[in-house]
Amino acid sequence: MDDEAAAGPSSEMSRGSSAAAELRRDRNSVMKVACGTCRRRKQACNAEKPKCSFCKQRGFQCDYAAPPVTKKDRTMEEIRDYLARIEPKIHHIYENSGDISRLYQILDPFGYQSQTATASLQMPVPLQTQLQYVSAVHQMMRWGAVWEMLRAAEPKIEGLETLLEPNFTSILMESQGRDGKLSHDVLRPNIAGGATLSYADKEWLEQGSTIYFSTFHLMHPVLDQEYFMKRTLSSAVSGKVPQESAECALVFLTIALAHMASTGGASMEMDNQPPGLHYFNEARRRMGFFMEDSTIEAVQVFVLAGLYYECCSRHMEFRAMSVHASLACHRMIAGSSGQDRSQTQADLMRRLFWHCSITETGLNLELELPVTSLSTTECEMWPDMFSDSLVPDAGYGIYEEHFYSQISMRKLALDIHRTLSTASTRPASSPGLFTQTAKEKASHELHVAVDQMQSSLNEWQSQLMEGLQWNTNQSMTPTPFPGQYPTPYPAPYPTPGEERMEGVMSSIGSVYFPSNQSMAQQQIATGVLPTQPASPEAILQALLRTRLGYLRCLLYRPYIYRVVHSDKLSSQDLVGAEEYLRQCVCWPIIIPPMCHSKRLIHGLYFWSHNLMGILIILRLAITHPRLQAVCLSIGKKDKEEFKRPGAWNAQARQTIFLCVEWFKSLVDIDADARWCWSIIQGIYPELVLSPTNTRFLPEFYPTAMPSQEG
Template identity: 30%
Template sequence: MDRRHSDASASLPRHPSNASLSLSSGSQRKERGAIAAQACDTCRSRKQKCDEQRPKCGTCQKFNLECNYREPQPTKKDKTLVEILDRIKSLEGKIDTLSIHSPLVASRLASTPTGVAAFNQLHPSLPPTSPGILTPLGAAPTLLLSDAPETVPSLRGDGQYGYVSSVYQMLAWPVVRQLLESTQSKLCLDPPAFVQDSPALCLGLLDRSQRLPVDTTGSDAQGSSLGIPINPPGTISLGISDLTWDAMQQLSKSYFDTFNLLYPILDRQSFQSETMALVFNNGFDEEMASTLALLVFALGEVAIAGTRGIPVHVFNGRPSGVKGGTASRPPGLTLFNEARRRMGFNLADCSLENVQIFALASLYYGSCCRHLEFWRMTTSASLACQALITRSVHLELGFPLTGLEKFEPIVGLPDFSGPFNRDDYLGNESSHFQEHFASQIVLRRLLVDFHNTLSQASSSPSALASTALPLTAFSDSPPRDPLSHATIQQLALQLEQWHGMLPAALKWPEDNPSAFPSTASEAYDPGSGVGHVPSHLMFSTDLDAPPAVYPYVLDLQAALLRARYYHVKYLIHRPFLYKALHHPDVVTHEDAVGVATCLRSALRWPVALSPACARKRLMPCLFFWTQNLLGVLIVLRLSERVPLLRRVRATLCGERFEIEARETVGLCIDWVRDLRDVDAAAAWAWGIVKGLYGLED
């Protein structure tokens, strides 16, 4: 595809600092060699340089000629991306045909050992296991689920396979409730009330002092510094009066090289040549251009401070992954307050800019760990987008859907077929943000389909009716449970196909989430002497060493894609864990293999590894990762204390599981501890983690 090369000086306002934007002649020739100019037909026929202005270039304006631009032809790389996206999208259709009533093959399971007897038969060298016992490590069995009716709810209302989507719901599992109650003295809270009030505590509904300050003076705010060499990022906040042309360029570049590669919300060329030039020449007023610009500049501050700023605290000599500002005054706050002062003037507009404003505001709230505000802005962006599409007037947080998902067939997947700004072209060559973004969209759609399938099967009347019989009745003939092993395996196969169809630059060995992609690429090389990471690994479990430095936000893109994959795989197989915890007498060997897959999928998610965890302010949906890492800590703790799970760990999880499980526990604890001072959700999670693992503040 011909890529439009933007001549920045032609579209920027006249300003002395523009001279600093020019590239050296050598680097300019190199870049132009890689990016073909998108000249109009007139300039192309005259074989002269085109300034690429729209709707008419300078030559056509001068001679009053018709100015036409050809549609850019896709390159081999773009054709490959479209083909990959088409193949990945075909997986969605397969989900629709998946029957949620697929029973286990009776002939296959009739001869399969079940329950505790299966483990004692398959692994006679290990000590025999008793069913349903929850014991502390190194202690004799003392608690039996069946002997604790006062503290453990009845299991008869639950299907053998229980599926829940959120950690909050998992906290209501009988065995998890029992685990919390066993640490009640350390939690200093009543477990039932603790679980019931957890969403309100996490979202700050019970303490509205968590709101961001509204002043715009910046007198005691902390953020990023630009143009003040003696002050490192994270010490002085910028106000409108500080927004020189150089500062605007630096802030906008920081935003587009980070946040916009993770979530392509704005067009860089349009923003820099039109929006930014407009506000610089005319000043900041109440129009949407000013609001958009201020939000971009605020997020640019977050990007700079979140990468190079002063850590908010240091624990045992290790700097926090939350950098810049404080819990109450995050970086970019002064500029963000100026933006939200103007947002009220455009609340009811039905325009693309309106959608972008809400989406950018949600990103800022997310970087500040204001999760309720993040959800409200995301919902507003979705409703504004719906209004834009129709021209008429959930999953992680459990909030209502906006209805935008109904228009998914109309919107389709992004194909990135339009012309590129030069910086975005170079950014995509280095980080493959197009493929990352599109692949995460498909993975998210698969997760929603999986969630619907598992939820419907788990709540099916036939699944509940099967529990009306004594558990012993299932030992020889397993029930026809609609949420069966076959159903889960079909979902797992869909996920494996998604992984297998990833572009080579994104694909990694499934058994090693820290490895480099399958194809060697200079973009993934952090360079000699820059940061620390083992030569054969992209991510490191050593959080004390200086983090490796990759171009743009490549580390975050790769970490998010991989961690979401393992999170989906973990969720798909978690019903096996529920069955092993609550119905151990009817656990088959296949169920045990499913438990092992669930446990292995919970290990070493790259978002918790270095260098990704060192830039938490730039990571989208911190709430999502905090809650799910808490769930991992609970599951791994249960796997230490429930004998049946201990035997699964010892026999089916592989020889490196114990080492990697200990690493994962340390990484997850560090994640929660690092965020607890700036995030109410992490502070709530820390209360549970501290009790489960006997930690001190």
């Protein structure tokens, strides 16, 4: 009772306060909806619209003011603003989660992350397959439709699951590095005066150097011929520089590459004793003495050593030497500020910079390897870099323009990569994460970006010098199947017996090949005629056209994704997929005689990966209904508009045949090509079993195309 009595007054007070609060809430709600007249008169208002009862009765004007903004309203508005700012960032994180995973892969060897962190950042397979644009072929192989085709391949593709590993490129390079190492044999005392150049025959060295400058130098102009002949070679032979110097190593490397050029045009067959290995090993012995130098000669040595490794299909060592060259080149440029250099030295610095930059870009786009700090000096390296002609007494010519074209194509490749990475990384058909409006906006951005970059490519092609131009309207006639038809080659490619550089091939033969009589006897005895290599000019022209085809395929590859994955397709999607299929066939480097000069083709790993990607898409075009429809559309246009019925079908079949031949010639000596071949065996088993029987080549549409719709 006492407790109740004690609690009584407080209970009554609390009830009174709650009643007062309720009254205030009611009054506030009335004041919120009351018209302006009733509010000013401080009287009740029934809040009828358009006029309340009081204003209607008295004939007053009845105005309702906007309700005042409360603290709750302001809080909700702030929350909406926060969500509007956060949503794009969430999409950005989703789109770039692959880049974040790759960053942790780079940090992983240094112990900067735990296994838990790595596991939490690994993207599930469905998300990995949703990116429309990818620069690397192994990323394209993770697309849903492509992945299902590869998984269903018979025979099963061994090690396919490693493609899903976040550090796949590291695994691939490590497996390639297990191949047998090159022999360490060095020069014997009776060859070139032993391991020194002091007693070597200068005339013999000049002959070998001439071969180098007539082949590799025209495609990789990182030396100056006049300076090398008069200064570098003379100093090395006369003993004016130590035998352990970069100058001596440079001489050995030019001789090694001359041997490679003289025997490497027609065949890639070699063991661990490739041509010129003894001279290369002499250069390797000396490289340790200047490995940390940043002189022009040191950078040149690293570049030429990388070229030799690449000729031997030692891609792991090639990448290592490329990194050495890039780092040394960056130190050289950074340390040259304020120094007086001759015009020749300035030219060589710029050429070395662009050679290293082009190599870095290829490794980055195809293998996702990080670039060095070399790119930070790019703005300083564009001025003219050929004060003297690459071919003495010939004047400025086509080889210099080819080098400039490689530089501009590198920039175009980076522009395409940046533009499409921004415009097309939103999934075309990703459930739940993106609204239909967002998907349509992303599609529009992709179409606009592709149109702009296509205009840039067309403009670039139209501005090529006359010697580099080709007739884009000329139909490409691929090399026919053996024994079926004559062998036409589109200009400017020579027939196998044609010599474009007078004196060069005869010089090579007189130094390194056996006499013409013994060679003829051997040919008659065996019944096998060696395949002539292509000239450097023909190889450069083939690479120019192939690079342009690669850029166009890179540009239109997102449309292949959209056709095989998206539920809603536009006419632009179908046209883009059709353009990709037209651009991916009959790349000039796979057509003889260029395909017989693989040692002179820079970036074999790069081209092998992209040729495998073409074979994958062409197989998908046979098995996927939507891509089959695109092929039928191509066949119809070829017949009705271009009056060339069956032209693309023949080119596509020929491309498959030539690509298979490409890998067959490399599979025994090239670990990278061997990995590509393991994929190709799964999707083209009939060609692997009977590679010379052309009836196993697939048909992409009937030869006699119907004229009616559908």
